[in-house]
Amino acid sequence: MAGYRSDRVARWLTGLTTIAFFWLAFMGIIVVTGLPAVKLLAGDDPDWVIGLTVPAELVDVDGAVLTRWGEARLEVEEVQGSLRLPISILPWGLFLLLWTYFALMGALMLLFLHNLRRIFQRVRDGTPFDAANARRLRWLGVIALALALLEGVIESVTSLAVRPALVSSTFSIPTGISLDPSVVFFGLVLLALAEVFRRGTELEDEQALVI
Amino acid sequence: MTLTELSERVGLTLANLSILKTNKARAVRFSTLEALCRELECQPGDLLGYREGD
Numbered sequence A: 001m002a003g004y005r006s007d008r009v010a011r012w013l014t015g016l017t018t019i020a021f022f023w024l025a026f027m028g029i030i031v032v033t034g035l036p037a038v039k040l041l042a043g044d045d046p047d048w049v050i051g052l053t054v055p056a057e058l059v060d061v062d063g064a065v066l067t068r069w070g071e072a073r074l075e076v077e078e079v080q081g082s083l084r085l086p087i088s089i090l091p092w093g094l095f096l097l098l099w100t101y102f103a104l105m106g107a108l109m110l111l112f113l114h115n116l117r118r119i120f121q122r123v124r125d126g127t128p129f130d131a132a133n134a135r136r137l138r139w140l141g142v143i144a145l146a147l148a149l150l151e152g153v154i155e156s157v158t159s160l161a162v163r164p165a166l167v168s169s170t171f172s173i174p175t176g177i178s179l180d181p182s183v184v185f186f187g188l189v190l191l192a193l194a195e196v197f198r199r200g201t202e203l204e205d206e207q208a209l210v211i
Numbered sequence B: 001m002t003l004t005e006l007s008e009r010v011g012l013t014l015a016n017l018s019i020l021k022t023n024k025a026r027a028v029r030f031s032t033l034e035a036l037c038r039e040l041e042c043q044p045g046d047l048l049g050y051r052e053g054d
Helices: A008-041 A092-125 A131-165 A181-208 B003-010 B014-021 B030-040
Strands: A049-058 A064-067 A070-073 A079-086
Touching: A008 A092, A049 A092, A049 A131, A092 A131, A131 A181, B003 B014, B003 B030
Parallel strands: none
Antiparallel strands: A049 A079, A064 A070
């Protein structure tokens, strides 16, 4: 757009998302190619672990807490743990499930960053209200919802796989799908913004034809 | 008068003038209409017309 001077913030955001995109792509390639290599070549080395985020319920937790002001009750809720399983002892089925999960999550996040980067580039160039940006915002919303769903499903499946394998522990793993409400909310907000942007695009197109 | 001369006198780009000429404009500002009438020495009715179905 002739004569337009891009905002410094827009330039910074474009730069940051570009760096984040390529960094994630690099790390993604390392993880996706490295994990199978570690599984095949690490032998019984216990240092190579996969951390599984598992929801947990603590057992035998004393609910009474004495404070200076009197007695209070501690209720432990939404506990999460990171179960660090050596890759060498993971069954192949569970390993492949986790590898697929990491690959899908990485791909979705790369797609998210790619679209975000393109949006910032358009803002930097002075043309934020176009049909492509409205589509990209919609994609961001869909990807956010997909991330929340994927994480919830995989967490549930891994909990189902790991739970019967626990022989003795001080915690138990509940089963059931739980979605991160903040990510779902974020996805819905993005979808709403996409509709606003689409209307903005229509108004800008109309404005361009006002002579 | 050429289109280029008219665009310079009226203060429109050639592209916008072309949009006007080819009936693709959604709306015309009064200031633009006034400038066109001044340079072309005509009345708005000479430039605008109504056709049913448009």
